[in-house]
Amino acid sequence: MSKQLRLDVAQLTDVGRKRPHNEDNMAYVIPRDSQVMAKKGALFIVADGMGGHAAGEVASEIAVDTVSNVYYQDEADDIPLSLMNAIKRANALIHQRAAENMMRSGMGTTCVAAVLRGGVAYIANVGDSRAYMVRHGQAKQISQDHSWVEEQVRAGLLTKDQARSHAQRNVITRALGTQAEVEVDVFTELLEDGDTFVLCSDGLSGPVGEEDLRAIVNQYMPQESVYHLVERANENGGADNITAIVVRVMEAGDDVPAALQHPVHVGGGNHVADESTAVLGRVPSSSLGVSTPPRVEDGRINSRPLPPPVEPAFISSKGYTAPHAAVNVPRRKRNRLLLPTIVVAVLLLVALAGAGAWYFLKPSAVQTTLNNADALISQAKSKISSQPDQALSNLTQAQQELRSLKGASLNPQQSDQLTSLQNNLTSEFKTALTNYNQRSLAVGLPCVNQAPVTLNASGADIQTSSLATLQTDKDHTINYVLGLDGAVYQVNDQHTLQKVSLGNDKIILLTSDNQYLYTLTSAQPSANYHLHAYKWQNNKLTEKVNNGTAIKPEMITNQTPLLLTAWAGEVYVILASSQANQNQATLLNYNVDKLDKDPATTQISISAGLVSAAALPNGQLFFLHSDGKIASLQANSPKALEAGVLVQQTVNTPWFQDAQSFNVATPVATPTAPISKFLSIPPPTAQTRQSLLSVGMVNNTAHLFVVDNTNHRVLNFVVKAPNSVVAAATPTASATANSRGGGVIAPDSNLPSASLEQQYVSSTLVSDVKGTAFDARANHINLLAAAPNSAATNQIAIDVSSTTACRPNP
Numbered sequence: 001m002s003k004q005l006r007l008d009v010a011q012l013t014d015v016g017r018k019r020p021h022n023e024d025n026m027a028y029v030i031p032r033d034s035q036v037m038a039k040k041g042a043l044f045i046v047a048d049g050m051g052g053h054a055a056g057e058v059a060s061e062i063a064v065d066t067v068s069n070v071y072y073q074d075e076a077d078d079i080p081l082s083l084m085n086a087i088k089r090a091n092a093l094i095h096q097r098a099a100e101n102m103m104r105s106g107m108g109t110t111c112v113a114a115v116l117r118g119g120v121a122y123i124a125n126v127g128d129s130r131a132y133m134v135r136h137g138q139a140k141q142i143s144q145d146h147s148w149v150e151e152q153v154r155a156g157l158l159t160k161d162q163a164r165s166h167a168q169r170n171v172i173t174r175a176l177g178t179q180a181e182v183e184v185d186v187f188t189e190l191l192e193d194g195d196t197f198v199l200c201s202d203g204l205s206g207p208v209g210e211e212d213l214r215a216i217v218n219q220y221m222p223q224e225s226v227y228h229l230v231e232r233a234n235e236n237g238g239a240d241n242i243t244a245i246v247v248r249v250m251e252a253g254d255d256v257p258a259a260l261q262h263p264v265h266v267g268g269g270n271h272v273a274d275e276s277t278a279v280l281g282r283v284p285s286s287s288l289g290v291s292t293p294p295r296v297e298d299g300r301i302n303s304r305p306l307p308p309p310v311e312p313a314f315i316s317s318k319g320y321t322a323p324h325a326a327v328n329v330p331r332r333k334r335n336r337l338l339l340p341t342i343v344v345a346v347l348l349l350v351a352l353a354g355a356g357a358w359y360f361l362k363p364s365a366v367q368t369t370l371n372n373a374d375a376l377i378s379q380a381k382s383k384i385s386s387q388p389d390q391a392l393s394n395l396t397q398a399q400q401e402l403r404s405l406k407g408a409s410l411n412p413q414q415s416d417q418l419t420s421l422q423n424n425l426t427s428e429f430k431t432a433l434t435n436y437n438q439r440s441l442a443v444g445l446p447c448v449n450q451a452p453v454t455l456n457a458s459g460a461d462i463q464t465s466s467l468a469t470l471q472t473d474k475d476h477t478i479n480y481v482l483g484l485d486g487a488v489y490q491v492n493d494q495h496t497l498q499k500v501s502l503g504n505d506k507i508i509l510l511t512s513d514n515q516y517l518y519t520l521t522s523a524q525p526s527a528n529y530h531l532h533a534y535k536w537q538n539n540k541l542t543e544k545v546n547n548g549t550a551i552k553p554e555m556i557t558n559q560t561p562l563l564l565t566a567w568a569g570e571v572y573v574i575l576a577s578s579q580a581n582q583n584q585a586t587l588l589n590y591n592v593d594k595l596d597k598d599p600a601t602t603q604i605s606i607s608a609g610l611v612s613a614a615a616l617p618n619g620q621l622f623f624l625h626s627d628g629k630i631a632s633l634q635a636n637s638p639k640a641l642e643a644g645v646l647v648q649q650t651v652n653t654p655w656f657q658d659a660q661s662f663n664v665a666t667p668v669a670t671p672t673a674p675i676s677k678f679l680s681i682p683p684p685t686a687q688t689r690q691s692l693l694s695v696g697m698v699n700n701t702a703h704l705f706v707v708d709n710t711n712h713r714v715l716n717f718v719v720k721a722p723n724s725v726v727a728a729a730t731p732t733a734s735a736t737a738n739s740r741g742g743g744v745i746a747p748d749s750n751l752p753s754a755s756l757e758q759q760y761v762s763s764t765l766v767s768d769v770k771g772t773a774f775d776a777r778a779n780h781i782n783l784l785a786a787a788p789n790s791a792a793t794n795q796i797a798i799d800v801s802s803t804t805a806c807r808p809n810p
Contacts, residue, residue, distance in 0.1 A: 005118060005191075005253035007042060008673045008682060010222035011245040013400065014230045016203055017238030020407030022400065023049035023056035024201050024243040025064040025109075029072065036072070038255070041079065041117025043071055044245050048129050048201035050175070051098075051107030057404075059094045059109040059177050066090035067113055079115055083124050084184045087111055087176070091126075094177025108175035112143055112199050116247065118255030121189040121197065126182055127175050130205045132213060133189060134196040139214035142187050142197075146174035164206075191252035193627055194683060196222075199247075200229070203240030207233045221682050221710050222246035223653070250628070250673070250682065366408050370417050373401040377424050380432060388436035392655070395429045399664060422664045433659040437761075440652040442713070445762035445798065447806035452765060452794040454787055455481070456496040462489065464497075464793050467771030467784040468512035472536040477777050479795065480517060481784060482510040488519065491795065500541065505530065509564035514776045516592055517541065518571055520564050521548065528553075529561055531573065533592050549595040551588070559586055567615040567695075569593060572635065576609055585610065589619070589635055602640045604633060614693040616702050620721045620752070624693050628683040630706065632752040634722070643722070644678040648755040651675035653711055679717070679754050682710040689768050694781060695719075696774030698800055704754060705772065705781050705800075712766045714781065716800055717754035760798050760806060764788045779805075 007030065015022040030042040047063040049056030071086040090111070098104045110127025123131045125143040128150070133142050144150070148171035149163035163169060176182060189195075196217050205213075208229060216228045225246045233242045376398035380391040402421060410418060446452060455464075463484040471477045479491040486506030489497040505521035512518060517534040530548035534541040551561070551573070559575040562585075566572065569592040576585040589600040612624040619635035623642065631642040652674045675681070684690050692707040706715040760766070768786035770793075775782055779801035787794045799805040 003119075003251055003254040005037070005041070005116060006250040006673075007116065008222050008248040008250050009042075009044070009245065010224075010226045011243075012226035012230050013241070013243040014234065014238075015403050015406055016241050017234055019239075019241055021057060022241045022404045023060055024203070024241040025049070025057070025060035026199075026243050026245055027064045027068050028245060028247075029068055031072075038118070039077065040072055040082070041115045041122075043068060043113065043115050044197075044199055044247060045111065045113040046129050046199045046201055046243050046245060047109045047111050047176075048127070048203070048241065048243070049107070049109040051104060055098070055104040055107030056109065058097065058104060059107045062094050062097065063087075063090045063109045063111050063176055066093055067111070071115070079117055079120075079122050080124075080186045080188075083113060083115055083122055084186055087113065087124055087126065087184050088182065091176040091182040092180070095180055098177055106178065108177040110172065110201070111176050114197060114199060114247070116191065116197075116249070118253035119191045120256055121191055121195075123187045123189070124184055126184055127172050128205075129199070129201050132198040132200075132210070134198070134214055134217045135192060135194070137214070137218055139210050139217070141210070142189060144185055144187075146185075147172045190256060191249050193249060193252050195249040195252070196225075197247040197249075198225075198229070198244060200244040201241060203238075203242040204229060204233045204244050206240065207236035207238070217246065222248050223655075248682070250680075366405060366410060366414055369401050369405055370414060370421065373398045373421050373425075374417075376401065377421060377428060380428055384428065384432045384435055388432045388439060389652070391432040392429070392436060395425060395432060398425055399429075402664060426663055429662050430659045433655055433662065436652070437654050437659070440654050440759065441756055441803075442654040442759050442761050443806050444808035445760050445765050445806075446796065446809065447760075447799055448809055450797045450799060450806070452785075452787075452796045453495050455491060455793045455795055456494070457793075462497055462793075464489075464784060465770055466510050467773045467782060467795075468510050468517055469514060469773040469775050469782060470512050470517045470534075470536060471514045471775075471777050474777070477514075477775050478536070479773070479782060480510065480512070481771070481793075482507060495795070502532070502534070502541070503547075509561060511564045511566055512773065513566040513568055514774075516544070516566070516569070518564060518566055519548075520561055520573065529556065531571065531590060531595065533571070533595060544592060545595045549590070552598070555586070555588060555599075555601060563610060563613040565613045565615045565621070566592075567617060570615065570619070572613070572615055572621060573599070574610060574613055576606075587621075587635060587640065600635075602635060604640050604642065606642065611690045612693045614695040614704070616695050616719070616721070618721070622693055622695065622704060622719075624691060624706075626683055626690075628680045628691075630679045630681070630693070632721070643751050645719070646751050646753040647675055647677065647679050647717075648753055651715070651756050651759075654713065654759065654761045679706075681706060681708045681715075684710060689770065692769060692772050694772040694774050696776060696779075696781070696800075698779055699802075703757070703800070705774065707766070707769045707772050707783065709767060709769055712761060712763045714760045714766060714772075714783070714798060715756065716758040716760070716781075718757050720753045720755075722752055758800070758803055758806070765794070765796055 009028055009030070011026050011028060013022060013024050013026055025047045026045065028042065028044040031037040031040065045064050045067050047060035049060030051059060067086045067090050070089045071082055074082040074085060076082050094108065098107045110129040112125040112129040112131050114131055115122045123142045125131060126146060128145040128147045130141055130145065131143040132139055149158060149166045149169045151173065152158040153160060153163050158166065174183060198213060198217060212232055213229065216232065217225050220228060226244050229244045230242050376394045380394035383391040383394070402418065402425065405418060464481045465484050466482045468480045469477050470480065481489045481491060481497060483489060486508065488500045488502055488507055488510060490500050492498055502519060503521065505523045507519045508522050509520040515535070519532045521530045521532065529551040531551060532548035533544035535544060556575050559577045561573055562576045563574040571590040571592060573588040574585055575588065583606060585604050585606050587602040587604055609626060610623050611626050614622045621633045621635055623631050623633065625631065630645050632645050633640055633642050681691055689709045691709050694705040696703050702719050704717045704719045706717065708715060765785060769783050770786070771784035773782050779799065780797045781800050783796040785794050785796060
């Protein structure tokens with residue numbers, strides 16, 4: 001099966017703390033038509049306008065609208081050429097609009113655009129708006145700034161640090177609209193799963209360094225990344241408008257043009273690219289040797305690069321080269337006072353007309369913005385109940401309209417209207433967000449009467465890693481925690497961790513099925529592995545088989561025990577290799593009543609490693625892969641093949657904002673892409689802990705719990721096995737985690753399925769979950785998580801006995 005490009009996108013713009021208006025614009029287009037997506041890909045664009053009297057906002061809007069439309073109207077298969085032509089068309093329209101309106105003379109905009117198609121990213125830029133790529137935790141700038149200081153840096157005349165504080169750092173040497181023709185640089189990058197692209201204006205790249213950008217993108221998914229990037233830019237001064245689009249490549253397509261499989265530098269200029277980056281070329285500038293003096297507007301200077309040396313016949317006072325006359329034409333003598341007099345008169349008339357027009361048009365522009373915001377809020381009201389996602393989109397646009405009026409001159413009626421619209425926006429946003437999360441079956445944590453409990457380590461520095469639950473009688477359960485020191489700790493009634501003596505060997509894996517506690521130990525230095533089973537008897541843990549059962553060396557050749565899970569006495573040890581044959585894993589299936597017997601051994605094929613596993617009755621296993629895919633496998637099947645898990649409905653990601661604390665100044669980030677068709681979650685970043693799986697029987701129905709650390713949620717799915725396998729017991733399995741992962745998708749026939757029942761959300765409680773276990777007695781899913789802003793560990797209980805059992809605190 002060919003790989004299709006899958007993306008997770010978020011965008012955000014903010015006026016900043018110093019500018020009265022937002023002259024940035026942004027957009028992205030991800031075609032719904034699969035054929036269009038396959039041919040033209042997804043488009044992302046950021047434009048940073050410049051020019052007085054709101055001209056910069058006009059220029060950036062023309063750029064975004066024109067590129068977005070013209071690119072998809074071009075039916076050519078040549079992506080770089082289509083992209084360059086679309087940007088060139090935007091340049092012509094902006095230049096034409098400026099020529100038609102004296103008040104917008106000299107307006108222009110930067111532009112950075114990206115097209116992601118199949119397995120390739122095409123990046124185009126004009127000006128100093130940037131494109132970054134973060135791969136394997138490292139960030140690099142792909143685009144090339146067209147600014148005076150960057151040209152000096154590339155020439156070796158300035159250092160990067162000198163450029164950041166140089167007096168001429170705002171001088172740009174290329175922009176859309178300032179000249180009739182423009183050069184466009186286009187670069188390419190071959191895509192890899194997990195790549196993240198950031199397109200931004202200099203209001204972000206200026207105050208936020210590359211290291212900060214890298215850390216934020218690595219730590220958060222796109223919807224949170226854009227929020228934190230904008231927030232960081234404002235914290236560092238917010239001197240300019242701030243705009244960012246963050247694009248995460250969930251899965252790179254396998255459609256790569258042959259010419260790009262080994263990219264080389266094929267463009268002109270002095271750009272020094274990484275080996276993985278190709279400069280495809282440029283749309284040439286005008287052939288006229290034109291050099292205009294720099295223009296300073298709104299703190300940004302727009303200038304053309306110096307032309308090559310020429311021998312002009314005459315240099316006019318306006319700075320451009322006058323062409324040679326074809327023939328000598330005799331000239332009549334003229335009245336030397338007539339022409340200057342006419343020129344002065346015309347200039348005075350134009351100045352007066354311009355001042356009058358500005359005086360009368362400014363209130364009209366403000367009123368237009370207020371009317372646009374009012375219309376968007378009205379549209380949102382009509383969609384709040386039936387289409388809350390569309391309502392949120394309308395309200396986000398209305399918020400941008402209203403925030404653009406910051407610092408504007410308003411008459412009393414307009415001030416009253418602005419206040420009323422801001423109040424309406426806040427009220428409607430809270431309602432829309434609440435409706436959206438309700439339709440997404442999202443509940444905020446903690447549940448009422450289930451506040452997180454901080455575990456006390458009795459003064460010791462205990463680093464915890466996983467969690468297991470053991471039922472001691474019909475009314476009581478005990479939680480056990482595995483420490484990174486290789487010891488097991490019992491959580492007592494005072495929530496204190498008490499070390500349990502379970503032999504001298506280091507414990508590397510811990511799980512339970514509620515009836516038995518299972519450990520896998522490693523004897524050093526020979527690394528002999530033993531599987532142990534403990535039952536609660538006479539108020540203590542009693543081992544089923546003394547000293548456990550040894551895993552024979554021939555069963556683990558060139559492999560290492562990676563995961564441990566169990567259900568109703570069936571214990572599964574999953575082994576894998578980090579070196580040889582990484583596409584194979586070994587499954588050892590033990591029975592707790594026959595630990596002295598050899599396990600059933602099954603070889604399974606995987607596309608990469610595994611990070612978490614959970615077991616249900618009849619040998620049904622669930623595996624979580626490092627790319628976020630969740631697959632199922634029948635351990636007792638003659639052919640143990642992984643299969644993708646079908647989701648029965650689209651699962652939306654809850655919005656990151658808190659509805660109750662929202663106000664008109666709150667930056668808004670759109671949620672990540674929903675889950676559709678096959679069950680998967682975003683893979684972790686370098687700063688995000690691996691997600692986890694757990695399972696349990698709730699009211700005799702099998703449930704799969706997915707701890708999604710990236711999106712701060714726990715998803716509760718009702719699962720159905722192939723051939724309608726029905727569970728016959730009520731024990732449960734807890735999850736174990738590891739840092740490696742991967743996945744395989746099977747054909748669509750006879751697949752396991754999952755239907756979302758609830759998702760439990762908290763940006764603080766579900767962000768660093770280390771372990772999870774299901775309490776079958778209480779019908780609770782328990783989480784072991786790092787306490788917010790602390791080195792302590794919390795235990796969090798979620799009541800999943802019904803869809804109304806967990807109610808958020810008011």
